[in-house]
Amino acid sequence: MVEVKTFFDKQTFTFTHLVFDPASKDAVVFDPVLDLDTVGWRTYNDSLQELDSFISEHQLNLRYVLDTHIHADHLSGMQHLKEKYKAPLVINSAITVVQETFKQVFNLGDDFNTSGCDYDVLVKDGEQLNAGSIKIDVLHTPGHTPACTTYKIDNNLFTGDALFVPSIGTGRCDFPKGSAKDLYHSVTKKLYTQPDEARVFPGHDYPGNRELQTFTTIGESKKSNVDLPENRSEAEYIEFMENRDSKLPLPRLIYQGVQVNLTAGQLPKKESNGQSYLKIPIYND
Ligand SMILES: [Fe+2]
Numbered sequence: 001m002v003e004v005k006t007f008f009d010k011q012t013f014t015f016t017h018l019v020f021d022p023a024s025k026d027a028v029v030f031d032p033v034l035d036l037d038t039v040g041w042r043t044y045n046d047s048l049q050e051l052d053s054f055i056s057e058h059q060l061n062l063r064y065v066l067d068t069h070i071h072a073d074h075l076s077g078m079q080h081l082k083e084k085y086k087a088p089l090v091i092n093s094a095i096t097v098v099q100e101t102f103k104q105v106f107n108l109g110d111d112f113n114t115s116g117c118d119y120d121v122l123v124k125d126g127e128q129l130n131a132g133s134i135k136i137d138v139l140h141t142p143g144h145t146p147a148c149t150t151y152k153i154d155n156n157l158f159t160g161d162a163l164f165v166p167s168i169g170t171g172r173c174d175f176p177k178g179s180a181k182d183l184y185h186s187v188t189k190k191l192y193t194q195p196d197e198a199r200v201f202p203g204h205d206y207p208g209n210r211e212l213q214t215f216t217t218i219g220e221s222k223k224s225n226v227d228l229p230e231n232r233s234e235a236e237y238i239e240f241m242e243n244r245d246s247k248l249p250l251p252r253l254i255y256q257g258v259q260v261n262l263t264a265g266q267l268p269k270k271e272s273n274g275q276s277y278l279k280i281p282i283y284n285d
Contacts, residue, residue, distance in 0.1 A: 002134060002153055004201060005054060006214040009033045009047050012074040012253070013204045015214065016051065019134065019153055020060050026132030027060035029087075030151065030158045031068055031203055032077035034265060036256065043267075048077045052084070063131035064121070066090040068160025068203055069148040070098050072175065072258050073251040076265035088120035089264050090129065092140060094147035095122065099262055101146075101176045106259060106279050118264040123149065139190045143183020144171030150191065157194060157218070160203040162186055165213045166220055168206055169227030174245035180238045187228055194218045255280045 007016040012033065020027035033047040055062060062085040065078050069092075078089050099114035116122045123129065125140035137152040141162040148171070151158045161171030162183065170187060173180040191200075196219030205213050222230035227244070228237055251257070259278055260267060267276040 021133045024133035028064045034075040034077035062087040072254045076261045078265040090121045092147040092149040093122035097146040141186035164202040165216045166224040180241040
């Protein structure tokens, strides 16, 4: 029976879920965070160090590092974990669509590789990954982005930004190539068809004044998800989401996050002076 240890990054409201088998010591991690100081523009490793301490304290063997999608609100800490534990990096094969899309947004030029080759394993819907004694089922759940994936381990679903706890709802669908229609079908056909008692571990929580909620269940989601309760029709959901998403500001780190995460959390190639730079589009209209 696996256990789940959840870490929360207060800067970006992001959950990193570490799943481990206490008997075999096999472990996998979802959505690790690389911290970013947005005044000095320096990365730092406080979140990763917390993860490292837990892994070392419990003597775990990290088998895979998985991102549920290309995040737009934080930098992925995948590279640190790959280097330290030699753990392969995993994402959905539809990452190539996201890379193509943002190659245009950032005008990245012909040498930007959109084959997904920055990752070690590209997974598809219905596949199973073996992480030692841990079996991971892959459910493609697009809508927030085309490559969004839910990973299932036993009765635990790691849903990223497809499905949050009931009071937060579902992920926004207004990013390039996002689709409320796709998310409706992902949630109703792939997630709400799971057993009511299956646990849902989302990619974020925004608790406000209440206590942080690290997971919910499929049964609770169907009953009381504010964006997509079980009885909401596709047309109602699409209209609701278009209206809701049009009022949301862009995530604070969207350009920094996406640009770095497109290549599995690698900073852009150093220029001739040995320095990495990020591109930020400036709008003047
Ligand atoms: Fe996201």
